[in-house]
Amino acid sequence: MPTSTDSDPLTTSPGDRHGATRWQRVLVALGGVLALLLLGAAAGLLIGLPSAEPAAPTAGSVDVGFAQDMSVHHEQAVQMASWERDHSGDPVLRQLAFDIEATQTAQIGRMQGWLELWGASALPVGGQHMAWMSGTSGHSHAATTSAGEGVATMPGMASAEELRALRAASGRDLDVLFLQLMLRHHQGGAAMLEYGAQHAEQPVVRNLATQMLSSQSAESTYLMQLLTQRGGQPLPL
Template identity: 60%
Template sequence: MLLAVVALLGGLLVGATGPGAASPDAESVDVGFAQDMSVHHRQAVEMASWERDRTADPALRQLAFDIETTQNQQVGRMQGWLGLWDQPAVGTGGHMAWMDDAAHDGHGAGMSVATMPGMASSADLRRMRQTPEPALDVVFLQLMLRHHEGGVSMLEYGRDHAETVEVRNLATQILSAQTSEAELMKQQLARRGARPLPL
């Protein structure tokens, strides 16, 4: 089992950096994307697992399961890259410093933010945990839709500016999947007479 994991990680290293290529450095788009998107994903997994265990709607149970499963796998991939690049699992001193000023909506290049766009607050998560079904479904859809929409700028920047093809490909795949999920969530909210939250 251990050899299989080592072989998998070795394959990721070769694929992510190319044979003999240098690993991305700590200030690179690749490292920043993997660190920040892991944090962003983990919150989505938390919300999705809560909804999956409590909703009575089969369609939302399936959506929550898909988000939980897919994003857990993607976190594992990004954390594998960070380990192979000898970089910390989570960045220090804030988020999104790896993006330029255009992506920050007014923040200067290299400046970090304390909270990434779309992230649910502690109060949001507490409200979700305290809301019974079926009202829980609306809270979940609103928070997860805003979460998906908040990640778009990071995904587009990673897709367009990462050094490694694997990071660019992953960002592209996530953006495509989450765009489809966002449309589904908007439809589900409309069916319930509810509106999306502002970003």
């Protein structure tokens, strides 16, 4: 019977079919690798596209001024909350003080991180605050007296005498004074939060200012309730 070196696909042996299957798997694997490479190339092109984020803000901008001033404003709240947490005998106020301290410490960290990334000073230069809010209407008592000028003390900040009184107080007097000072502190910072939420260029700054305004407004309501329950009255802003 004549023999042939040509293979008939209808009479391919099981071994030959097994080899063909292996080659099919190899081809499928190569196709997958090629697809991944194409996806990687596309991702690289996307990464190379211009960013939608605005350029780093400069000194005197709303973003830098907000981060600097709000860091200072927050720092005093952290100090008062830390003292109340360690010296109050009221478990409700100890928990509130702990929450304020933890929240505002974390927010200070975020704002200081931004300032470092932007190459900006950690604190306002010259000891003046809120010059970045110059020209705003409705905030003349809290912002500036003329274009480019700031204020030495931000609204809601406790004086040195008030802080000494807080450290000297105890019992109910300590709790009431803490609530009074913290409530006024929150109320005083609201104008800066509103302005930052509306006028900052960086989305992260606007978002944080909006979150702060929402949370501190709710917290102010709670502070007022606690103060009333303890027979205290809010301090004038």
